[in-house]
Amino acid sequence: MLASHRRMWRNEMMAVLVLGAFWAIAPVWAGDGGGIRPYSGNPSYWQYKGKPIMLVGASDKDNLWQWTGTQLTEHLDLMQSVGGNYVRNTMSDRNEGDLFAAKQRDDGRYDLDQWNDAYWERLRFFLDETHKREIIVQLTLWDWFDLSGAGVYGRFAVHPLNPDNNINWEPGTIKNAGDFYGGSLRHKNQPVLDYQHRYIDTLMSMALRYDHVLYNINNESSLGAEWENYWATYIKAAAERAGKEIHVTSMQFAPGTSVRHVMTYRDIYSFAEVSQNNQDALGPVGKKHWDNLLFWRKMIARSDEGPMPINNVKVYGQGVGLNTAAGTEKEAVERFWRNIFGGAASTRFHRPALRDGGQWGWGIGLSERAQHTLRAVNLFLGEFDVFNAEPYEAFSTVDNSVDCYCMADLGKAYAVYFPGGRATVHLDPWVYVKKVSVRWFDIAALSWGQEQIVEPQWDQYDGTSWWGPQRILTLAPANHRSYIALVRAIE
Missing domain, CATH: 3.20.20.80 (Glycosidases)
Known part of the structure; x- marks a missing residue:
């Protein structure tokens, strides 16, 4: 028993010495x-x-x-x-x-x-x-x-x-x-x-x-x-x-x-x-x-x-x-x-x-x-x-489009990820915005395009719906590669 205690004490002391060296470094x-x-x-x-x-x-x-x-x-x-x-x-x-x-x-x-x-x-x-x-x-x-x-x-x-x-x-x-x-x-x-x-x-x-x-x-x-x-x-x-x-x-x-x-x-x-x-x-x-x-x-x-x-x-x-x-x-x-x-x-x-x-x-x-x-x-x-953004679901893809994904700082900025393929997205900014800027990021080319000023279009409204019209922004990449659309509200 005494030998066992001595061995345990020796091992503990060795561990302390080794760790002490690390702590010093x-x-x-x-x-x-x-x-x-x-x-x-x-x-x-x-x-x-x-x-x-x-x-x-x-x-x-x-x-x-x-x-x-x-x-x-x-x-x-x-x-x-x-x-x-x-x-x-x-x-x-x-x-x-x-x-x-x-x-x-x-x-x-x-x-x-x-x-x-x-x-x-x-x-x-x-x-x-x-x-x-x-x-x-x-x-x-x-x-x-x-x-x-x-x-x-x-x-x-x-x-x-x-x-x-x-x-x-x-x-x-x-x-x-x-x-x-x-x-x-x-x-x-x-x-x-x-x-x-x-x-x-x-x-x-x-x-x-x-x-x-x-x-x-x-x-x-x-x-x-x-x-x-x-x-x-x-x-x-x-x-x-x-x-x-x-x-x-x-x-x-x-x-x-x-x-x-x-x-x-x-x-x-x-x-x-x-x-x-x-x-x-x-x-x-x-x-x-x-x-x-x-x-x-x-x-x-x-x-x-x-x-x-x-x-x-x-x-x-x-x-x-x-x-x-x-x-x-x-x-x-x-x-x-x-x-x-x-x-x-x-x-x-x-x-x-x-x-x-x-x-x-x-x-x-x-x-x-x-x-x-x-x-x-x-x-x-x-x-x-x-x-300052959250995943955002107020958008829709056109029939036969690939799935796309969105984040939004509501009323201020929106980003839509297009993984690639045939893709068109209708983005609802939810709050009323008159003008937005749109920049496209070409993921493959690692490049941002020029800023464009866009006025979201009113959806069709026949005057009978109690909800009323909404402004919808249509986004479609130039080709089938992967892109991100960055949208910022101006007005």
Whole structure:
């Protein structure tokens, strides 16, 4: 017993010494009042350093922190150069070349009571570099795919958490991903819980030094409310002890369930994550994708606490859609735009193919198409104030038109997104306007056209309707490419 206590004390002291080194290196950004948080002027969006910010991004890896040196910094620089300010980062270790958290001994086995210093140094470097560039990080604590399946989808056979591979756990302590994720809490598996607490304590002691991190408990979770709420409460308590305010969500498989969950526990969660709305397997294509966002926004707004941000850290779709669960590249780009026109607070292209050839790719990552889209989005956001606008439904498409999407700062400005194809829209400004200016943004050419002054037409009125006439603005692009019409009221 005495030897056991000495060993525990020694391990705790080593952890303190290691963390002390990190704390000495990392600047203190906590408590400056400018961290990422819901926008005070419109809590459906985020603000950073006191200014509203639309989070848009694309990257080629889910766990970017596992990259080092110029491989990471050049990727971040490229994304930032085309207008990206948002990345996903799972604390995952399922890819070849990824480091594990536990220290490996000379005999090949792992000691779960000792950390691999290089693991935490990679995370510190990643947080430093993203913070320098003011790139917001959405950090996922647990990714159950790390211990499930085989190959690129899990490495349980070689993972330190497999009792066969460590010196700490008796055989059978855990047998699969379910035992570690969710099962540890449900079955009060104390050795596993002790490790999890120590891991999260170490992670949070580093992450809480920064002001640009959003927190997600699980990736595509089906582990239940007890597990998710436990860790959400745990990290919020850690933040409170450190004098920090953090913002937490949990991503579930069904996007609607994700929204219900965070709405039910608004004392724990402060934003929703609906990435599964952005794929063919669990989400819709076309207008239904946009309709979902509008519905969830309305339901959240009806709660006593009012609006909160809706994030989309993964937008699926690649190529011609050989991965039928993900969808096509065309749909991915349109989903990216629809998230913005649906009033979402963030949107990011998911990582590309895991295998050579790309036939099983989930997203387009930071490809040339993604870079072009980020440039286009920023040119649009520079001209249209989304933070004072809302998704707008007072418009109609002519028969046989493709679906289009609109936002409006009612009576002041309107934006209509035409994904491409044969499209004509009748826009009702709702308030009486005599003159408007119209500018067309050619998304493919990344160019704005000349401003035109237009007088909306009266609709036909025979004098018998009690409603009376309305002014309608007809908008039609010059060709079948993707465009945005920007309409501003003059009179």
